[in-house]
Amino acid sequence: MRKIDQPNICKICGVKDDGISESLEICVNCIRNKSKVSSQFINKAHSSSREFYGLRTTPPKSSGGIKCNLCSNECIIGDGEKGFCGLREVKDGKLFSLTNANEGVMHSYKDPHITNCCAAWFCPGGTGVGYPKYSYSKGKSENGYSNLAVFLYGCNFDCLFCQNSSHKNIEQGEIISSKDFVNNVVSDNSYSCICYFGGSPEPQLPFVINASNNIIDESLKNNRIMRICYEWNGCGNPKLVREAAETSLASGGNMKFDLKCFDPKLSLALSGVSNERAYQNFEMIVNEFIRKRSDLPLLTATTLLVPHYVDIQEVGAISKFISELDPEIPYSLLIFHPDYYMSDIPITPKKQVSECFKIAKKNLKNVHLGNIHLLGASWLYV
Numbered sequence: 444m445r446k447i448d449q450p451n452i453c454k455i456c457g458v459k460d461d462g463i464s465e466s467l468e469i470c471v472n473c474i475r476n477k478s479k480v481s482s483q484f485i486n487k488a489h490s491s492s493r494e495f496y497g498l499r500t501t502p503p504k505s506s507g508g509i510k511c512n513l514c515s516n517e518c519i520i521g522d523g524e525k526g527f528c529g530l531r532e533v534k535d536g537k538l539f540s541l542t543n544a545n546e547g548v549m550h551s552y553k554d555p556h557i558t559n560c561c562a563a564w565f566c567p568g569g570t571g572v573g574y575p576k577y578s579y580s581k582g583k584s585e586n587g588y589s590n591l592a593v594f595l596y597g598c599n600f601d602c603l604f605c606q607n608s609s610h611k612n613i614e615q616g617e618i619i620s621s622k623d624f625v626n627n628v629v630s631d632n633s634y635s636c637i638c639y640f641g642g643s644p645e646p647q648l649p650f651v652i653n654a655s656n657n658i659i660d661e662s663l664k665n666n667r668i669m670r671i672c673y674e675w676n677g678c679g680n681p682k683l684v685r686e687a688a689e690t691s692l693a694s695g696g697n698m699k700f701d702l703k704c705f706d707p708k709l710s711l712a713l714s715g716v717s718n719e720r721a722y723q724n725f726e727m728i729v730n731e732f733i734r735k736r737s738d739l740p741l742l743t744a745t746t747l748l749v750p751h752y753v754d755i756q757e758v759g760a761i762s763k764f765i766s767e768l769d770p771e772i773p774y775s776l777l778i779f780h781p782d783y784y785m786s787d788i789p790i791t792p793k794k795q796v797s798e799c800f801k802i803a804k805k806n807l808k809n810v811h812l813g814n815i816h817l818l819g820a821s822w823l824y825v
Contacts, residue, residue: 451787455480462751462792466491466603466784467712471752474712481712489601489715492784496611498601502527502716509538514599514645515678515720527716528597528646529613541597541618547650548596548616549624553633556585559592560638561745562697564811565773567670568636573739577695579635579668588635591628595641595651600676601715602703603784604749610642621654628669629661636670636696645679648687655690662694670696676714677701677721684724688732692741700725700744704753705760713752722764729768743773745813748791748799750779758799762806774807776800778814790817 451463453470455477463470466488474481490500505521511531518526520533530548531540541548556568563569567578568590574581579588594607596616609615628634637658644651655671662669671690677700679687691698700721704710710718725744733741746753746761758776765772776799779791796818803810 454484460751462788464488464603464752464785465787469712471709471754474708474752475706478708481708485712488603488712488784492603493601493715496529498529498611499525499527500715509533509536511538512680513648513683514680516599516716526646527601528599529611530597530646541613541616542647542650544649544653545621546618547621547624547647547654548613548618549647550594550596550617551624551627552592552594553631554590554592554638556588556590556635560590561674561699561775561777561813562672562740562743562773564775565740565743565809566672566697567668567695567739573695577668577670577739585635587633589633591634591637593637593639593651595639595644595647597646598642598676599645599678599716600643600718603713603715604747604779605783606780607641608783621650621657624654625657625661628658629665629667632667635668636672638672638674640674643675644673644687645675645683648679648683652683652686652690655687655694659690659694668695670694672696672699674699675701676703676718677724678716678718679720679724681720681724681727684727685731688728688741692732692736695739697740698728698742700742702744702746702761702765704746704757705764706757709752709757713749725765726768729772733769733772740771740773743775745775745777746799747777748779748795749785750788750791750795753799754795755798755802759802759806762803762810766806770806770808772807773809773811774803775811775813776803778812778817780814780817793818 450459450461454468455473502516502518508519508521511518525532557563567573571580571582596613671694
């Protein structure tokens, strides 16, 4: 592997850039403009990242198989095959799943406010907004309370820059019943919110929605605040996404869409699958839900500024898409740190951060820069 400060060379056009990933081997312009040639490099990168875990390279589409409708991949799983997320398998003509409405594959931990939340700059837990209905504190962080961080195993994406790739080790996850999970949550009065992430919640939405509705019911009985929040890629079944939105709406929670890029060809390169459904679901929530709770944002978006690839062109298109729906929607740009199959590229360069931040601010009223500690003192000049 090359050193992180040495430029890589695009195997198609020959351009040099230290942001070109060794796993992809090609530059962003060739991904956008030379899709026929670049596809072989993209397929090779994702084959490598998934075969290591025994996961399929692409969502199965087997003739005569059993269809799964939980996410936009819509796997058709043949006998002896697993779905793309790795949580479902067909044996002897029957679909077996490690997760359903009554069981989830997960790991959870207590996260005191407000240590690790992309929405902390505007949410009740971080600011006290929504007091007293949605926050225990007025005008300040909910000190003394905690978030239950729920790490869900399995994902419907295959991001080469994944910051939580351990979700692929599905066998390491704990299978817990919805009943036990709910009891664990409601028995601890220090919790004021739950955040489902992973992986991503989409492959386990039946479990998540069932448990969340029961938690909301128990919280209302005891006059407790319990916000339900999601951090996901947003490519779930629209019906389930609606049901999840209802839990966040009712509880004072937030739905964070990770809009990773805008160009569909770049989505295939970086995440292995299309993210078109994310934009459809995002728009659906704007149209059907956010005006039902105008005093507290229900919806937000984040974009990880992957060096070289997620550039001003991507952020400009994403922020324009959001602004045309509602320019008040909060949007966070996150500084990248080397990880997983993109561990050979650097932290997001300051120039890229500055360009992306400025174009986002031009389109939207509420823009935030996250992970700024990775830039050191240089973030002051962005």
